[in-house]
Amino acid sequence: MSAAADDQFYREYILDHYKNPRNYGRLEHPDITHEEDNPLCGDVVGMDFRVEDGVISDIRFHGRGCAISQASASLLTERLKGLSLDEAKKINKDDVLGELGIDISPARIKCALLSLKVLKVGAYGLAGDDEE
Amino acid sequence: MSAAADDQFYREYILDHYKNPRNYGRLEHPDITHEEDNPLCGDVVGMDFRVEDGVISDIRFHGRGCAISQASASLLTERLKGLSLDEAKKINKDDVLGELGIDISPARIKCALLSLKVLKVGAYGLAGDDEE
Amino acid sequence: MTMAIAGRAQGALPNQPLDVAAIRKDFPIFETGIAYLDSANTSQRPKQVTGAMLEYFEKFNSNIHRAAYRIAEEATVRYEATREKVRAFINAASTKEIVYTRGTTESINLVAYAWGRKNIAQGDLIVLTILDHHSNIVPWQILAAERGAHIEYVDIDEKGELRQDQFADLLQRGPKLVAFNLVSNAMGTINPARDMVAAAKKAGATVLVDGAQSTPHQPVDVRALGCDFYAFSGHKMLGPTGAGILYGRRELLEAMDPFMAGGDMIKTVRIEGTTYHDLPWKFEAGTQAIAEVIGLGAAVDYLSALGMDAVRAHELEITEYAYEALSDVEGLTLYGPPPSRRAGVVSFALEGIHPHDLATIADRDQVCLRAGHHCAMPLMTRLGVAATARASFYVYTQKEEVDRLVGSIKEAQRIFA
């Protein structure tokens, strides 16, 4: 038993983002929409973007999955709203993991980065790289 | 070094049958002729039979290979000459190994039994069974 | 079926109740303190198995079939001895019917290539089930696409058991091939395989049974079963990774062309053409997994010594215990049939907690739990879930490990409350 460690892993605000996801839902007629899944565990994250003058003016995510993938998506949408696409482009793996602020094991790293993959592939058409 | 063991394995009369094979050569217009090989080591033994009134009146073998396979073939032809086909049919694995009179290791047993296979498949059309 | 009793724990009689404490001493990994509840994924391996491999590596390490010296003979004898052990273990008619592969997946692919490409044609019907593992689905999907054949899947009822009415209807349509698992790895369902095979044979189908989850956990008799092909993996039955088995009825194997080609599966190779070796070696091209096959032989000895009836009885006891303990947990949904009709596999979901999160929390308590689709995505789709949590048991599983699982579940519920 290591309840302290669990609590450390599932920090309050991660559980909060999981239970009360921000920007959850769909946009009508989004400018960009993209969905990715993690076939290994069945996590799904999709995002709808409204883009005005190169700036993400509105964003929604939908999906299902574990606390890590859903909290990570929720956190990412909060960060993305109001950002220019150019700024959004600079967001990387370390930013996303840093935002989660917990120690992610290799097996869960794909969960944590699924929303970033949606951003990358959806918004920039970058090939998803499963090696990361 | 275990010269004694080697000599035991390559007994005089086996070496003699190898160097001076009995009934070596071919028959013209044989009544039965059949050849088998042991693909693992490249040994080949073939036999030509002359059969009169159900009796093996003449026999020759040809082939190439190790001392065991060739001596075994030479020994077998000596035994077969003058035998009725029915009697020949009864010759089995143990007879052939007994005649060689040495301890044959699993890897060499196919060499020792190659001539018996020629007899079986050639003279009786029995399927060769590689498991023996 | 008579069983060899080599390699047994001293004094124990086969099919006596398992002495789990003694068994666990054969598995050094338990010294790490883990509760290993993922044996349907891969089993642990006792010292007897790794010891047999080490003995090969340190005493008679050499290639088989090809060499004329004693250590290679020893290796060959040990390697071939596994074939007879496996033959007896599943009661096949001949060692010629026992082909070594890497595991269930390669066994099924071998059939899909070497039998399927020759026998499945445009318009043919292949019957699978919604309970099947990807390894018994995707090779047939590829074959069907290539040949213009089509596939129908037998559905399950609300208890997670195959709909036999639907199966009977599909058989009316004269399938060329019927393939299904004897035990579902995702839900533990034990299918009525003997009846299904008999019906499928009567309908004229060739039948492949995926035995990945049955062979390790219950007595298997392929002749009584009556199937044409039977596939399983060594690594799920205490054997090492890298070795598995395809059983095939001799007539079918004889009629098939080789799958892979190369060293050892030939009789003669000439520029003008090549003749193939006899069964079973026709299907074993190149240097085989020698150490692993020898290890598999030791695993079969180990299981035979315990007795497969006793193995099944132990797992049933653990499964009943787990089933009850989990039924008492609030917000927990159990999938599949009751313990008596399932193998040592319990699949479940927790309200509001994703299986992955549960597995991570369990892992903090050193409880090894599987979370995911269990390579059975069509079944997950059918159940309307993305993933389940799964605990699975084996000869070394103790009730105390089930208690630890329940503890982890409660811990997860506390965190996610």
Add this chain to the structure above:
Amino acid sequence: MTMAIAGRAQGALPNQPLDVAAIRKDFPIFETGIAYLDSANTSQRPKQVTGAMLEYFEKFNSNIHRAAYRIAEEATVRYEATREKVRAFINAASTKEIVYTRGTTESINLVAYAWGRKNIAQGDLIVLTILDHHSNIVPWQILAAERGAHIEYVDIDEKGELRQDQFADLLQRGPKLVAFNLVSNAMGTINPARDMVAAAKKAGATVLVDGAQSTPHQPVDVRALGCDFYAFSGHKMLGPTGAGILYGRRELLEAMDPFMAGGDMIKTVRIEGTTYHDLPWKFEAGTQAIAEVIGLGAAVDYLSALGMDAVRAHELEITEYAYEALSDVEGLTLYGPPPSRRAGVVSFALEGIHPHDLATIADRDQVCLRAGHHCAMPLMTRLGVAATARASFYVYTQKEEVDRLVGSIKEAQRIFA
């Protein structure tokens, strides 16, 4: 090529002359007293390799990729780490180009199925050589027969070296595929692979190099070599049985369909159809040889620590020594090129003594010698012999073992005099 130096004997610098006495201490089998002269068949395996496998079995035994608990993560990390070790060892561009197989034979069959079936058509030409191993002949014979393609074999000259004039002529005819071994296992000939690949690529062919005998014994750089596919076996390079490698250039692998199908090589499986996983996992269906791949990683570490230049230098020394010693034996015919243009393999015949008899007599002195066709029957036919005797060397081979071989030869001559 920079080499990792993990797992090295303490103090030794890479590419210093090998300290064979120290190396031999890593191989418990030598305590049995054997002179092992059959490393081209399969190598011995050091404690470091069996130890890495045991560590997996006893500390983190579990399935990879699929599980959410720590020991499975550890297994996955170790399993994938071998890919990077192998990539560096052969200087591939990416780990995506490193596919795990059972060995050279499966690697070549993978290409014959997944590339060959898609790319070889009626009337196409495949160029092989008379030096090739059955594993690099029979898969192409089967493919050619299936597709109505045809095969030409490059012959050897009287020194046992490929006739480059004939190769050039064959390239003129625009072959679709050129496949040959870098080093012949039967005669030890080192082929001028870099020039041959360059010429074949220029002629528009896809090129597969069989590296079964080169990878264990000399530095290999697949990018400098320039081939499209490169196949080799772990068990010939100190690794365990059951694990080998196919290197393929990424563009080619991407364009290929899967070979085997099942668990782990998919992204999603639906009744309506299936999507495949990314490279390299697309080609790795079902539970892999996890322990064996981890063992192979330890073998690569071991060799890298010695340095492949030093390995080659040591084998050259032994080969020169053996070549001279055997040249002095009356009635002995040596096949193939001089030591500088051959690997650590010496094939020979004794007048009046069949290789099998020689091997049996040598075995009585615990000298492990190979006798047979070495899975190179077309070459044997070309040489006009049924079999040869073959001694082959590795990092642990001592001159004293060559002396023991010569002793056995003399003994055989005495018996057969």
